[in-house]
Amino acid sequence: MFRHRNDLPVEGVLPPFDGATTWLNSQPLAPVDLRSRVVLISFGTYTCINWIRSLPWIRAWADAYADHGLTVVGVQTPEFDFEGDLANVARAINEMDVRYPVAVDNDYALWQAFDNHYWPAVYFADAKGQIRHHHFGEGEYEQSEMVLQMLLREAGTEIEQGLMTIEPQGVEAAADWSSLGSPETYLGYGRAVGLASPEPVVPDDRQLYSAPAVLRRNHWSLSGDWRIGSVAVRLDQPDGSISYRFFARDLNLVMGPPATDTPVRFTVLLDGEPPGPAHGVDIDAHGNGTAE
Template structure:
């Protein structure tokens, strides 16, 4: 499946070259599949079905809670549900997990609460709805008309204004949508792609350290810098399929990247305080516990940075790093 970062691909269905979103060949539009094999719902006391939603305009969002590209869409999805819900819109989140910890219902419930999500979320642990819809990416948005036909598909970020205009057209709301700052972030200045710490993906650890599976000890000195988009380790770390886990009493990670922000998907059985240094300057520490996405750097300078993470908590678990 496609990686979630830097997804800017678009897919307007072949029959959906719509004028005012009224298809010239409505019969050839794809009918929205049913929600299939879900493990339950959050924010809904009863299961939702596409058949039961017939007559509403439906926006289906495939997402996963540790994905920064998904998290950034929550504010406008909430806003649309609140503003357009009374006029016939229903936003539906389909949570399809990337990591094993995202399959756990308490984790999903907590993430929904922390992000303030106010629309129903179906838990798609076995990817059955993902496959039924032939989905490819996190996030992906399917706009369904009142007759149950998919009229617009967009993958990734950068399409909020377009989607809102389409929603308004399907609801017969006159006038243009208001553009809200931040809905469509400019990701063009990011030069470092997302990377993973586990062995399921290509390992971004700097090759000078001879990255290894299982438990191994590493070290780097103060002057050593990894290649751009790579990282160095200090301490004893155990690399498993998904995560990288600190085994020694202390550990360090040094990352070199070109972006303004850095986010870390991480967890810790006991609260772990991360000391953060960026380009030699100390930042506010970050406390990690619940398996989720944490922001280590939230800057505006789109240039090359070296970020150091230091902790004294064995068991700190790292999954991926994403840049913004």
């Protein structure tokens, strides 16, 4: 696969990046800055677990092939409003050790220029500024690296190294696809499914919710004084909880305090008990964590 240039037909022309809101890790990149360079464009948003799990390969390629003629450009297109906050983005990419240029795409200008619809998505442009390949979602990392090597060879670079072997750890570890039994779940009323609390939803206003005696798989409930908005739920009084019955190795929740200067402590229980060695990155073995 991808052994000959005919395997990679021209899909279009690399759009300029002049629609970016701002740039991180770099001055704004113009076509002249990318002339004669192979370019990998990586669309993502920093709370997207699918993009996070693809990041080890993007980082590794950016480091390994930079001196061979590759430029990696990240495009941060927010799914949620808070992901457009520049301070949040800057902190996230620093914590994730993203050192390549990142175009912040708050106005969706680059998303539209590429006619993109997915997080993550990668586009591969040759040294002539032509898009030659793309991939949507996770996976196919070997094929993607083969594309990079082929485009670099087309540009006149000798590539002798083999394909990389990467073993991501922690939150970046690949999903347990063979046994994964729970989907991505949204809590806001705009896209929510599976809410099992018996009380009627009061959109954008406070309501006391309760948990049912039994939760079915892939259903969730609220307990306490909550406000269900279009994209998120907000706890208006202490001591509320979210319950979710899932079937997977990992569970990830996008959450944060109502104000950046007000950390909120929380506790996670697994089947009613502290998670112990099964705890994740943001909590300890007792299930305690702080959102800040």
